[in-house]
Structures are given as C-alpha cells and as structure tokens.
Amino acid sequence: MAMKNQIIIIGGGASALMLASLLPKDTAIVIESNEKLGAKILVSGGGKCNITNTQMGVEYYLGDEDFISPSLKSFNEKSLLRWLERQRLEPVLRKETQYFCKESAKELLDIFTKESRKQNIVLGEEVTSVDKRDNTFYVKTNKRTYTSDTVVVASGGLSFPKLGASSIGYEIAKHFGHTIVKTAPALVGFTVQQEQFFFKTLSGVSTEVNIKVGAQLCRGALLFAHKGMSGPAVLDASLYWAKGKIEIDFLPDFSWKSVQGSKKQISSLLPMPKRVTKAFLIELALEDKPYYKLTKSELEKLHTLSHYTFAPAGTFGYGKAEVTKGGVDTSEVDNITMMSKEEEGLYFLGEVLDVTGRLGGYNFQWAFSSAYSCSKSIKGKIQ
Ligand SMILES: Cc1cc2nc3c(=O)[nH]c(=O)nc-3n(C[C@H](O)[C@H](O)[C@H](O)COP(=O)(O)OP(=O)(O)OC[C@H]3O[C@@H](n4cnc5c(N)ncnc54)[C@H](O)[C@@H]3O)c2cc1C
Numbered sequence: 001m002a003m004k005n006q007i008i009i010i011g012g013g014a015s016a017l018m019l020a021s022l023l024p025k026d027t028a029i030v031i032e033s034n035e036k037l038g039a040k041i042l043v044s045g046g047g048k049c050n051i052t053n054t055q056m057g058v059e060y061y062l063g064d065e066d067f068i069s070p071s072l073k074s075f076n077e078k079s080l081l082r083w084l085e086r087q088r089l090e091p092v093l094r095k096e097t098q099y100f101c102k103e104s105a106k107e108l109l110d111i112f113t114k115e116s117r118k119q120n121i122v123l124g125e126e127v128t129s130v131d132k133r134d135n136t137f138y139v140k141t142n143k144r145t146y147t148s149d150t151v152v153v154a155s156g157g158l159s160f161p162k163l164g165a166s167s168i169g170y171e172i173a174k175h176f177g178h179t180i181v182k183t184a185p186a187l188v189g190f191t192v193q194q195e196q197f198f199f200k201t202l203s204g205v206s207t208e209v210n211i212k213v214g215a216q217l218c219r220g221a222l223l224f225a226h227k228g229m230s231g232p233a234v235l236d237a238s239l240y241w242a243k244g245k246i247e248i249d250f251l252p253d254f255s256w257k258s259v260q261g262s263k264k265q266i267s268s269l270l271p272m273p274k275r276v277t278k279a280f281l282i283e284l285a286l287e288d289k290p291y292y293k294l295t296k297s298e299l300e301k302l303h304t305l306s307h308y309t310f311a312p313a314g315t316f317g318y319g320k321a322e323v324t325k326g327g328v329d330t331s332e333v334d335n336i337t338m339m340s341k342e343e344e345g346l347y348f349l350g351e352v353l354d355v356t357g358r359l360g361g362y363n364f365q366w367a368f369s370s371a372y373s374c375s376k377s378i379k380g381k382i383q
Helices: 014-022 039-047 065-074 077-086 106-116 168-175 194-202 232-238 274-283 296-306 362-382
Strands: 007-010 028-032 050-053 092-094 098-100 120-123 127-133 136-141 145-148 151-153 180-186 206-213 216-225 228-230 246-249 308-310 323-328 346-348
Touching: 007 014, 007 136, 007 145, 007 168, 014 028, 014 039, 014 106, 014 362, 028 145, 039 050, 039 106, 050 077, 050 362, 065 362, 077 362, 127 168, 151 168, 168 180, 168 323, 168 346, 194 216, 194 228, 194 274, 206 232, 216 232, 228 232, 296 308, 346 362
Parallel strands: 007 028, 007 151, 028 120, 151 346
Antiparallel strands: 050 098, 092 098, 127 136, 136 145, 180 323, 206 216, 206 246, 216 228, 246 308
16 A cells, blocks of 8 residues: 555556656555566567657647757657666667667666556556545555545556556546546558548558648558558648648659650659559559650649648558547646646656657657656655
8 A cells, every 4th residue: 555645646558657757766666467577668669669759849740839848858859868878878879869778668668667667556456447535546446445634646648558548548538527638549551441441552651751731731651451551641741631622642742843755654753662652553544655645634643742632541440540639628728837726736647648659759759758757746745
C-alpha cells in the first residue's frame, strides 16, 4: 500500500517513466497493468524509437497551441537530448531531422527502468477506478486500493490494445467532470473503397508522394498494403483526416512540361515504380504507348496522377494506429502544471490529453515535455 503522501502515477509508459525519473526518490508509486514497463517504447520507431525531432514547435501538433506551447518550450528537443546525454544515451539522426536510438529502443527503456527504480513500481495491476473523498484519492486496482492526495493519469490512449492500452484515462477524466474531445485512431493506414481496390494488387510496393488533406501537405513514402495504403506519408495524413477526400500527387518532383513531345513509353517515362504506373494505366483505361501519341483527353486522364483524388473508406483502426487523437479537453487542464482545473491534485500527461503530434518523434516529445511540466509543479508541492 502506498503511503498517503506518495504520488500515484497511473500507467508505466513514456510520460509516466519520465515523470518517475524526474521526481525525487521514493515520492511516487507507478501502477502499470502490463508485467513490464514501457511496452510501447520497445516497439516504437520500427524497434529503434523515434525519440524526437530537430524541427520542433506547436505547428507539428494537433491541439490547442496555447496549451502545448509552454511545455514544449520549457522542455524542448534540446533539453531532452541533454537529459538523455546525462544518462549516456546519444540518439542518432536519421531521415535528416529524426532522432532514434542507435541500435534498439531498449537503450531508452533501460534508462527509464534504471531511473524509475527509485520509485515504487507496481506491475501487473490494472487501475479500474479513481474516487475522491475527504481530499483523498482512492485508486482502485484489480488487486487493492491505493490512497494519495495526488494522482497523475499517464495511461495513454486507445491505440494498440495488445500493448496494454485502455480507456481508463478518459473514464477517470469524465468521473471528475472533464470533457473528452472525440477520439479517433491516428498515424494509421487507410482502407479504400471499391474504386481503389486495385491498390491491393500493389501490396508491398512503395512510392514517394505528396498527400493533401485540407490545407495540410504530407510528404513521404506511400506503401500499398493488403488492406489499402500505409507508409509514413499516409500515417501523417491520417492525423488531419476525419472523412472526405484526399489528394495524392504520385509524381511530386515531376513536371509534365519537361516531357512534352517525348517518344518514351509512359511506363518508362514516369518516375515511379513500373508496377504502379502499369496498374494506374489499366485503371485509367490507357494503353502504355509513347507519350507524344496521347490524345488531349488521354493526357488529361494521365495527368490526374499528379492530383489523384478520392475518399478513403476509413482507417485500419486502433489496433494498428500509432496514436489516438482527441482526448481530455485541454481547456480544462492547466497549461503550466498539467493539473486538472476541475479537481485539485489530479494531473493528466501525454497521449490521454487532446494533443497529437505528427509522425517523427513528436508524440514522445509531448509525453516527455508534459511530464517535465508536471514534475516541476509536483516538486514545488513536495518541497
Ligand atoms: C507501434 C507504435 C510505434 C510508435 N512509434 C513512435 C515513435 O517512433 N515516435 C513517437 O514519438 N511516438 C511513437 N508512437 C506513439 C507513442 O508511443 C505514444 O504517443 C506515447 O507512448 C504516449 O505516451 P503515454 O505515456 O501518454 O502513453 P503510453 O506510452 O501508451 O503509456 C500508457 C501506459 O498505461 C498503461 N495502462 C493503460 N491502462 C491502464 C490501467 N487501467 N491500469 C494500469 N496501467 C494502464 C499501459 O499499459 C501503458 O503502458 C508509437 C506508437 C505505437 C503504437
């Protein structure tokens, strides 16, 4: 049983582990339903964990700028890298701006496991409810009840239930009068409607694209998949999509003008995988012939590859989504301390809040930055 003055942290993922590491020894109890800490960290970033990004700012997030900004400023990517350096972790830069662990995400998890050992860690216990009576929180698990005057909800979103995700964070928030902004899977692949079923025949093929969703432009690889489409550009685009059409430029750095009058076959002319060109030619009912032989209407059809517009059927769902967008309404949480404006002593961190980052290390950065803000506030209360 935790001592009354120990802070209870619900969840043992990224934000909880950063908070447990930053707080003084023996001040917190971390309750994690899995038998191990940080399960998501281990599988993140293709097993290498994309920790943060050199390009950092509120513009890389979906959520309220005024809420996100103070935490991102007080613990930005540079502060995080300095903290990691002190723990002897030197992430490596990949894809120009993204910081990853050198060999494996375990390097980061090992640091957190070591650092958080100074707190009381409880594994394999699932929090089922939180109540408050006489200024004391009662945190009930499937095994016992813990009490404290401070509770931090760091239980993440709904994505990847097989790694321990649950709706407990939202339930606790609602119990204390919070509003939940509608949640949806994000950083996730799209399923397609019948007109795009031919994508499935290209399963496994990847091509560079620009995807436009509303005013947002997402650049990167599109991976055709058995269920529709995936890959970095698609995951990024999913953050901004609710329903309706998206526009894909399959020829992002290509100018049709530069090939005017070309005698080359279409499939040799276009800078995209031949299999993709051929599948589109079939779909557009075009023959693979020398470009200069195309009639005006055939040219028009072919040029749609630069602005191929359609409505995805949906997403691959929470089972495959890297994050959950939506969550605890941030107008009801203090932007400096992460404490609830509805309930004294109740805090929210990381993904459970209505803050979602783009692909590229932004979600871990948010988990760590919000944990830092909370740690400052809690340390002030302890001392
Ligand atoms: C496959 C995958 C790859 C990803 N790759 C990246 C990446 O490279 N870079 C990046 O920035 N982000 C990545 N993300 C997103 C990132 O992992 C999350 O945004 C981040 O972990 C959120 O931190 P958190 O602390 O809020 O929640 P989590 O890390 O999800 O931690 C929440 C913890 O709470 C526990 N929990 C839930 N319910 C209960 C309960 N009732 N009782 C007790 N414990 C409970 C869960 O088991 C979990 O351990 C990835 C996500 C996935 C799924």
